[in-house]
Amino acid sequence: MNVLVIGAVALGPKAACRLKRLAPAARVTMIDRDSLVSYGGCGIPYFVSGDVSELNQLRTTSFHMVRDEKFFHAAKDIEVLTRTEAVAIDRRAKKVVVRHLDTGREQELPYDKLVLATGSTPNRLPIPGSDLDRVFTVANLHDAARIKELIAAGEVSAPVVIGGGAIGLEMVEAFRDLWGLETTLIEVREQVLPGMVSPNLAAMISHHLTAKGVAVHLHEQVLELGGSSRVEWLRTNQRTIKADLVVMAVGVRPNVGLARAAGLAITAGGAIAVNSRLETSDPDIYAGGDCIENQHLITGQPIYFPSGSLANRHGRVIGSNLAGAGQEFPGIAGTGIIKVFDLAVAATGIGLARAQQLGLDAFSTFVVQGDRAHFYPGMDLMYLEMIADRQSGRVLGVQGLSGNGDALAARINGVSAALAHNPLLRDISNLELAYAPPYAAAMDIVNALANTAENIRAGRNRVIDVDRFAARFTGRADHPFLVLDVRGPANARPFVDAYPGFWLNIPQDELRDRQAEIPRDRELILVCNSGVRSYEAQITLDQLGITATHNVQGGMAAIKKWGLALT
């Protein structure tokens, strides 16, 4: 069997190596336009930041061998042709026309089975100056090397990142954290990570970015880049700023030109169409990784989710199927995590906006709780949001933040695994997560999150989100209400002093005895540290006949993380 693989990063090598292990006699050739292959592209921001010192570290195996043409030949018995571009696929003749970029020579390579691992191309904004020198996308190791070279040479003082998605935020950190550059982030939407987290969580991330000295401009459109020989400034609909290096991180699009020209089916979303065995419309041609879409487990709809991890899993399935295994790749929940300075941000399933777009009567629940037992040293707060369907009680997604990314992954991974099985809130209430005080609370935050969601769904816990609270707080002169702070006096006093007549304090355990002090003619917004005691307070107040109350989700911990300036 003669197998040709177009594209030699992530998916391609994985499929090729898997096939060779199953069918050592197969003849496998990989081609790639680039001179560098089989690198960890997800590591680029960490190379630029300096966390990874040598570019080759992104090209080596875990046992320190560089994955170049020689490596694939000797260790894997796979031939790799670099600087070789696929020009056309002749499906009838089962040949691919390739061009050797260094010589211009064209050649026909025959195949029995073909793998399209063509990946994606980063978008460039169609604006003036977009093609100036020092305007980058983060596409490959050459870009990465050039960016780091410029920084190391002291030629960058004002980098600007356009796009507040995962790669944009990682590049912002790369510029700011170790190099200390005056870094600007511009995002056209009203929040960072718009496809990943809620406005509330995004506000917390923006607050963190700002605290780290990043200039964050949201809801702002870049109109023009300018400079004489290279980029020097950037103009948005709000301002003109200095920019001596620009990274455009405004999404990627699947590379489907070759497939389309060969008459393979393309999806409505513009990706190469595949079935569950990752076969294209031609059963002799497979595709996976960043050039295909996946099936979303929650929505049942296609989702474009470029990811190095997904590409590797696709690659193994394709490699197995090349050897006749007939394996199916399941749907995905869109599970992801990213590091943003001292925060980790993760999500699985869908967010509230997406759920509502789908016509679901969805609601969100926000819980702040320790990542380990509250008495255990080093305990840090974790911030999780759950999206569920009010009608069915079905859990649609969980997303959140933590200073400890591994601890956050411990929660998100549990939910991610469960989401494949259509869990209801009660399933997540009882989800079995590993417990010991150094690693979790006896009632894990994930269980608590589902419990809280169930209380909200039942109407027992009537909540207000932090962003809504912030808006109401700012407009309190026009639409009056009172804050009833149910914490102990020591916690509440600064706020009572700062907002006399507006911020009341009656500890939750004194509410019954001091009910005469509670105004009955004003709407009350209840706060405590995390939203737990204020929920108890709400139940007590309900019993006392005081029902015009809302409980701030996540309490003062969420308010502080959000960055609302109080006192």
Add this chain to the structure above:
Amino acid sequence: MNVLVIGAVALGPKAACRLKRLAPAARVTMIDRDSLVSYGGCGIPYFVSGDVSELNQLRTTSFHMVRDEKFFHAAKDIEVLTRTEAVAIDRRAKKVVVRHLDTGREQELPYDKLVLATGSTPNRLPIPGSDLDRVFTVANLHDAARIKELIAAGEVSAPVVIGGGAIGLEMVEAFRDLWGLETTLIEVREQVLPGMVSPNLAAMISHHLTAKGVAVHLHEQVLELGGSSRVEWLRTNQRTIKADLVVMAVGVRPNVGLARAAGLAITAGGAIAVNSRLETSDPDIYAGGDCIENQHLITGQPIYFPSGSLANRHGRVIGSNLAGAGQEFPGIAGTGIIKVFDLAVAATGIGLARAQQLGLDAFSTFVVQGDRAHFYPGMDLMYLEMIADRQSGRVLGVQGLSGNGDALAARINGVSAALAHNPLLRDISNLELAYAPPYAAAMDIVNALANTAENIRAGRNRVIDVDRFAARFTGRADHPFLVLDVRGPANARPFVDAYPGFWLNIPQDELRDRQAEIPRDRELILVCNSGVRSYEAQITLDQLGITATHNVQGGMAAIKKWGLALT
């Protein structure tokens, strides 16, 4: 409604508080023999160690209120009677006879619904000296306080822990880590954590304990404790050692006396029998926590799994059901984690021995891989073992070790959630776990583990475990074989030099070219750093007609962790 709860730690308070939130008008009374209630018993080792400085930290809420009688009255509207023992349940009259321990007075408390949160009692070995002063079990805060008091007073220099289960190991760490005491651990079985992990993983844990300066005696039975007024020495079937404080951590048994006397059904395993709604054989009486058994999701059989986390989840279900919710508690996978000095140890599902006991043709797979991208700073190796059924390909359990407990939990939690749905190996191959280089490899270790298991199941990867390798290495004079080290020469050289003629080195990528050097008349045991390259080597050797080979699972990393002294 009048609800009585017997037992006011973990389950009891949880059930009581949940009921009060659902049905604020319910009258709820909790009784407990102890003067201290609603504490985090799992925190006791961390209080003894000094990680938790004040005993009250184990009694406070996350907002620093002590959960005493006053707290429950004021904050929860729940009455708590401490130092009050339940003597008998009169189910016909629906009354519980209680005795006030301080006065000896007896009283009848009526109930509409009763909750048995009677917990468990630590076992004491029935040996001479078992009742000497300073021989403890870790049952409650009084024990904890007394142990710490003795250490702080300098009265302990040679503590001995009997029992290498979770609590035993936590107590060993408590004595040794911060206090630096000369600590001995004695376990009657051949390994530590016998109910939780495999002999291989247990050997790695023992090696770690030994490296931390703990004297570990396995397969050794304690026969007698001795001393004049208090314990001074301990005698086993192997030795007599000094012991000025002894902790017996030899399991716990459910407290069922009250239930049995009241005629409630008791299981064959000696726990209070409950249905899936956690009702006992009397529908007006619920039970949960450490006095019941759970249904094991993998075996379908009852499992006694005392756990603070489980008790809390039981408590919520009971609280809901007291209010008429009719909720069911699902089976469990027996998921757990513990900290052992610088290691975390976790498991979910069942181990190989248990699977074989059940008559399954089970096999185990061992993988060593980074807990994050191999190029990312701070990457640490993680050691995971998967147990699967050869026949069906069903995954039965995963267990492992890591220096980073949160990262380990991230893997175990994902598998734990999946185990509820009878996953096959291919489901775990494609399990969707959160990926970014700071938190995972592009092919996560959990996916790699299932992939490796699938290769072993298919007979492509023929493996030998580290403990078997160690045994064969030791007996190599009698049953000769050769080690073929397929790493680079720099890694292999010290071993080649140390074991001339026995330890050969041909790097994996040179095997084809150097096949003439490979002896064809001897069994070969293949090693690399982690077992990945040696698997590739095995496939290449198969092609060359050299098939008498075995691949050491986990490679040199596992051998080193296991503590086999090489070179």
